[in-house]
Amino acid sequence: MSSKAEQFDFTDLEKQALAKCQARLKFYQKKLSRQKLCSKRREQTKKKIANLYEHMANIRKNFARKTTRNLVNSDSEIFVLEDLKVKNMTASPKAKLGEDEKTYLPNGSSAKAGLNKAILSSCWGLTATFIAYKAIKLNKLVIKVQPKFSSQECAKCGYIHPDNRLSQSEFVCKACNSTENADLNAARVIAKRGVKLLFGFLGLYNKIK
Numbered sequence: 001m002s003s004k005a006e007q008f009d010f011t012d013l014e015k016q017a018l019a020k021c022q023a024r025l026k027f028y029q030k031k032l033s034r035q036k037l038c039s040k041r042r043e044q045t046k047k048k049i050a051n052l053y054e055h056m057a058n059i060r061k062n063f064a065r066k067t068t069r070n071l072v073n074s075d076s077e078i079f080v081l082e083d084l085k086v087k088n089m090t091a092s093p094k095a096k097l098g099e100d101e102k103t104y105l106p107n108g109s110s111a112k113a114g115l116n117k118a119i120l121s122s123c124w125g126l127t128a129t130f131i132a133y134k135a136i137k138l139n140k141l142v143i144k145v146q147p148k149f150s151s152q153e154c155a156k157c158g159y160i161h162p163d164n165r166l167s168q169s170e171f172v173c174k175a176c177n178s179t180e181n182a183d184l185n186a187a188r189v190i191a192k193r194g195v196k197l198l199f200g201f202l203g204l205y206n207k208i209k
């Protein structure tokens with residue numbers, strides 16, 4: 001979702017293809033776990049898995065290409081992106097050992113796995129790279145801003161609170177009652193941060209405040 005309320009998502013065909021790949025991936029991974037180490041069949045299964053990963057990566061790459069082309073070729077001159085550390089977010093957390101030093105404590109691994117999937121499938125890193133690359137070619141500006149609390153901040157009054165975000169899709173500010181689609185609110189918060197940063201560079205921020 002952009003601050004102009006444009007929404008970008010995979011086409012139904014792309015979604016179907018990705019879901020099909022994921023199902024097949026699951027099947028082959030299960031198969032792999034039952035196959036003998038160093039066997040020829042196991043190698044074949046490994047190859048199939050690698051091909052599936054490559055196919056999914058291509059779908060995401062095409063999507064990122066198409067989306068960023070439309071974005072950068074639009075009238076917009078400035079693009080503000082969240083400075084997300086995708087690598088850190090996708091690294092799996094270390095297993096924590098309990099006090100008895102035998103049992104492992106839950107470390108939020110499965111929740112993080114879900115997050116990994118969401119980030120990777122939305123191909124954030126690729127999208128950011130493509131935007132920067134294409135924008136520079138057209139002399140357009142790309143700004144990266146801190147992502148902290150962007151989903152909890154009200155774009156209208158600036159109030160930050162986790163309760164502002166009622167659900168994945170709904171944002172209701174506890175301070176000013178502003179109600180908005182949560183993604184759109186977050187996109188506007190990010191755009192605002194970009195403007196603030198830019199005017200800060202120019203030494204103008206206090207004048208527009």
Ligand SMILES: [Zn+2]
Nearest residue numbers: 154157173176
């Ligand atoms: Zn508010």
